[in-house]
Amino acid sequence: MLHKKLKAFPQDFLWGASTSAYQVEGANLEDGKGPSCQDVKEVPEGTSDLTVCADQYHRYKEDIALMAEMGFKAYRFSIAWTRILPQGIGEVNPKGIEYYNNVINECLKYGIEPIVTMFHFDMPAALDEKGSWSNRESVDWFLNFAKVMYENFGDRVKYWLTINEQNVLTLSGPVIGTLHLPEGCTNELKEIYQQNHHMLVAQAKAMALCHEMLPGAKIGPAPNISLVYPASCKPEDILAAQNYNAVRNWLYLDMAVYGVYN
Numbered sequence: 001m002l003h004k005k006l007k008a009f010p011q012d013f014l015w016g017a018s019t020s021a022y023q024v025e026g027a028n029l030e031d032g033k034g035p036s037c038q039d040v041k042e043v044p045e046g047t048s049d050l051t052v053c054a055d056q057y058h059r060y061k062e063d064i065a066l067m068a069e070m071g072f073k074a075y076r077f078s079i080a081w082t083r084i085l086p087q088g089i090g091e092v093n094p095k096g097i098e099y100y101n102n103v104i105n106e107c108l109k110y111g112i113e114p115i116v117t118m119f120h121f122d123m124p125a126a127l128d129e130k131g132s133w134s135n136r137e138s139v140d141w142f143l144n145f146a147k148v149m150y151e152n153f154g155d156r157v158k159y160w161l162t163i164n165e166q167n168v169l170t171l172s173g174p175v176i177g178t179l180h181l182p183e184g185c186t187n188e189l190k191e192i193y194q195q196n197h198h199m200l201v202a203q204a205k206a207m208a209l210c211h212e213m214l215p216g217a218k219i220g221p222a223p224n225i226s227l228v229y230p231a232s233c234k235p236e237d238i239l240a241a242q243n244y245n246a247v248r249n250w251l252y253l254d255m256a257v258y259g260v261y262n
Helices: 056-069 094-109 138-153 166-176 188-213 235-257
Strands: 016-018 074-078 113-119 159-164 218-222
Touching: 016 113, 056 094, 074 159, 094 113, 094 138, 113 138, 138 188, 159 166, 159 188, 166 188, 166 235, 188 218, 188 235, 218 235
Parallel strands: 016 074, 074 113, 113 159, 159 218
Antiparallel strands: none
């Protein structure tokens, strides 16, 4: 269909940008932050580590002022699990709470809507040692993390995203270095999909808790959706595309929306 006349974007459309904590903050072990899987992994020679990155931890005021100058209406950023809970569970780090309070307040000062991603590829290293997402307790770990965030930031954050690109974590975990398999694992694919299931359950519980604690907030998943087209009109190509869409896309959306596996 050719649209010769396009509707204007609504005034409240959220134009903005997105980052993840470990990719921009730097200060990866400062002010009480514990190590995540990103901090303990082996960095290839000639590649920067996470001590500086874009230095947003120290330059957030400057960065957000630039966003305002560019006309941003929203800033989606992730909260580093170990900056809030250095061991993943247990004691809360007040410096981490303070930092994200400052970021949120700075956004609001310029009329920029803060959109929080709860988990973006940075499982606490201490929880990796306990089995990571393979451990059924990971559901409770994530729910506790969500509760701490809702309690501290929910009065100002109205938009929440649960797990960033969970389908990428599942389909490409070994490639991007986020997959932690338990010792003695003999069936990697089965283990990956068990982890995927735990993430889906954790996400569902975090969504339910959000609606309970923050009834005015909106929450949803952040999967990496990309429609798969058949190579031709042959039935086998159409079936292949449908199968790949189920694995690549619909599984994650169906679970979030309907609570069932595709």
